[in-house]
Amino acid sequence: MPEPVTSAVDVEVRYIETDQMGHVHHANYVAWFELARTRFCADAGIPYPAIEALGYLLVVTAVEVRYRQPAYYGDVVTISARIAELASRRMRFAYEVRRGADLLATGATEHFWVARDGRRPVRMPESLREPFARLAGAARAS
């Protein structure tokens, strides 16, 4: 089985992302994950704006973050994303946040596909199945 493909995006910590503890507020990691997911789709040749233009939304049904070390203003952090589970109606992404070699946080998001009109759950758009399955590698659902 091929390895799952990983995409990564570098983010310069914004001052507004800090809080009065002096480091990045924990909610911002959720936005960082989304940025890595956007990059993953773009790297896959399936930019997320194009998915929405096709009439589909990839709705978030769950998010988890585990924090190991704080990130600081002045840091550049790297967020990586990969497909952790892939099924016809649902998928799960896994993430890592690093500053250089240091692992700052890990996490995951779960999603299901929705038709933009009517907002009813649907199967993954036909045109995305092959590329997403290829990217998912060993994470591909049976």
Add this chain to the structure above:
Amino acid sequence: MPEPVTSAVDVEVRYIETDQMGHVHHANYVAWFELARTRFCADAGIPYPAIEALGYLLVVTAVEVRYRQPAYYGDVVTISARIAELASRRMRFAYEVRRGADLLATGATEHFWVARDGRRPVRMPESLREPFARLAGAARAS
């Protein structure tokens, strides 16, 4: 001329709204203004979600904030909004942020009306003219 009507909303400062200086990050006041504007429309009997449902958007074209004293986590601040200028295609709201009697910030936003479909500039929806003019009081444009 009647006095312009003012609406006010109380906001409990959120931890996420602080930054590493130890007080509320300045960008959050823009979101607070919006909350006071929402309250103003609701108090006026014209809830902003109803305006959008009518097919109109009140697009922001300018924002200004002047900061006098910081707000802190643990504070409850009061944001007041009133119409400062009212014309058929544009309007301006003015805001004050207070903690008790202390004036923390002042500001303003400018807007124009857009039809939701097509996003072209339009005149203020007919049904809002009388109530907005009444609320604007002396600020009503000639």
Add this chain to the structure above:
Amino acid sequence: MPEPVTSAVDVEVRYIETDQMGHVHHANYVAWFELARTRFCADAGIPYPAIEALGYLLVVTAVEVRYRQPAYYGDVVTISARIAELASRRMRFAYEVRRGADLLATGATEHFWVARDGRRPVRMPESLREPFARLAGAARAS
């Protein structure tokens, strides 16, 4: 065993909290949880700003959110918080987000205590043990 105490806070959805899907962006629930946690501490007679003034920080080590139904601009949502686990060095809060009777989301956060100076892990401040244990009810750790 007594029931765990629950605190709740009402939040008016902010326009800025929506995204182009037309409902509240999922990251905002993390900030809402924090607001409910703040209310919990205040209701418990231990305002979180007072905890920081004592020299302690309650650092977030994990967050989880499970989304069931979207929240919309115009909604008022109620976020409730309770202690789900309590140990001398760690604790876990559980949350629910409701719009009236509808359950929109559930979640949890995990924390450990840190001394503000030096940022080393410590036991829960002595003065908080009895009140937190009382609030935790059946969730109290053995």
Add this chain to the structure above:
Amino acid sequence: MPEPVTSAVDVEVRYIETDQMGHVHHANYVAWFELARTRFCADAGIPYPAIEALGYLLVVTAVEVRYRQPAYYGDVVTISARIAELASRRMRFAYEVRRGADLLATGATEHFWVARDGRRPVRMPESLREPFARLAGAARAS
């Protein structure tokens, strides 16, 4: 007189930065300005974290934004910053937000210097005067 120096930073629009109008919420431009200001200081050889480490804060006293065209998810926007006014105790930055050649927004922020301890207004740190004056070019105060 030399031209003022301009720094620029590219930002990939985040999904969380959009709102239900379908474009970037106006408050995010304030955070983008800050990112360009951070880059300006770094380009000037005076990273802002180093300024804070010296014991100084550059507190925001005013912000203005004028919006011309919306930014969308999927866009990469360029935010440029330059010193518009420079005095011993205050300074003003000016900003432009562009998508390619299109000017999306302009704005400014005003600041004064504060000693981190005690939060009293002070003159610009000695070590920053020459580099900031050089960068300010024709904008240098008399």
